[in-house]
Amino acid sequence: MDPQIKALRTRIIEKRQASDTIYHTVREGIATGLLPMGTRLREEDLAEAFDVSRTPVREAMKKLEIECLIETNSSSGSIVRILTVDECLDTLEVLELLREAACNMLMGRIPRSLLMVLEQNTRKGLELTDPAQQYENNAEFHELLVKATGNSVLIKLSEQLSFTERMITNAVLSVHYASNYAERHRMLVKAIVDNDRETAQELLQYNKQKVEEYMCRIVGAFLDASSHHLRKEESTLYERTES
Amino acid sequence: MDPQIKALRTRIIEKRQASDTIYHTVREGIATGLLPMGTRLREEDLAEAFDVSRTPVREAMKKLEIECLIETNSSSGSIVRILTVDECLDTLEVLELLREAACNMLMGRIPRSLLMVLEQNTRKGLELTDPAQQYENNAEFHELLVKATGNSVLIKLSEQLSFTERMITNAVLSVHYASNYAERHRMLVKAIVDNDRETAQELLQYNKQKVEEYMCRIVGAFLDASSHHLRKEESTLYERTES
């Protein structure tokens, strides 16, 4: 059994179904990079690691499959799905979109209680220097805003995409996350509170630019790591849409 | 066994796993309204309907569960999840958002081949009078645009939300879908082709308004049908964000 799989060994918490525990644990393992893309996931191994039979493992696998986190080949088993560079870029693009939408939905109507939490977040963000922590702080900031919209669907989709972002970030941790973002976060909050659409738009635009830079650096890291996946050419977009 | 469950009886297609067939069939049943919200789904019944054991049924159920299409209570069984009015509105709001984003991404760069398909779609749309067909035509239009972006994540999320939209529409089919939309679709395509952002924005704005009206009518229909679920008050938003 792979040592990574062994590391998943977890006491099945009472009052929670085994398949749930397995699902969440494996999912977390994928996000953190403990189970890197391409890792083989044998049902038997997982069953042994969690000290259960294959049945709950299979249920967990089916859940992960529908989320496109693993890929199953009936004869050769499952692996943690390998994201292409395109998929990474697409994910970050849409995530950015949703976060922008959250800001727009909150314009001029941010609750005071949230404001304090945001203040706390950005204050902490100013002090952080570790890129991994900065990333976490940044993600938390946007998560707070998304949650504040109260739109359950937006919240759910954001969670999904943030998960992938986390996975990507952990996969290419050598790539530093854009720094100096905390100050901009403060300004963004102020703009939303003041219902100052112009400034907010400006900041979001800047943010978008930063994310693009970030994406480019990720692509670079990916291409260094594995040259199997190539960035799609603009021209292929058209071909693809013809089908 | 419920007659609805019986209606699912399907020959298991060779070369496709039973759990897959069950998953897709039940999912489609939920979308079309054959299995209305609240319908009880007993594993045993489904197993009998598909002439398999409970095992593949359970795997299918786990998939549906992770998509929030069914709700499972370990002791009393599963039901097709009952969407609250809030969730319906949230879904339509985000779906609208994604479709807008697709338009923006395509500004000035719509491939000619797609243009012809869109033309075909809108021409057909002008002739339709049946609200159900109009809805289908409308959904197809946006789906085409979304697919044309080539962003796999956007496409996937749109599919998810379109599914829910379909479900909602089928659930309250008495509510007529906004009509006279086909002509606006034509104009929108033209604006995208011409990179005429102003007109596009205007049309999208108008569209948003229409969708809001549509949503209001759905709320009305829902409240008529069941007064269990109430529209959230604005004030609760703040309370919710404090936690």
Added chain:
DNA sequence: TTTATATATGTTGGATACAACAGGGCTGCC
């Protein structure tokens, strides 16, 4: 009559055994 307890029942959760299938390696023949 009411309440508490025990029991019966319906439903899913988990374990185990077996089937099916694909892939690789080995052997035998050319």
Added chain:
DNA sequence: GGCAGCCCTGTTGTATCCAACATATATAAA
């Protein structure tokens, strides 16, 4: 030596049995 066919092995797919748990019900006692 090379190639083809067969068998073996590894892995998932499915069936079936038993366990657990919650709910409803019936019964007996206060």
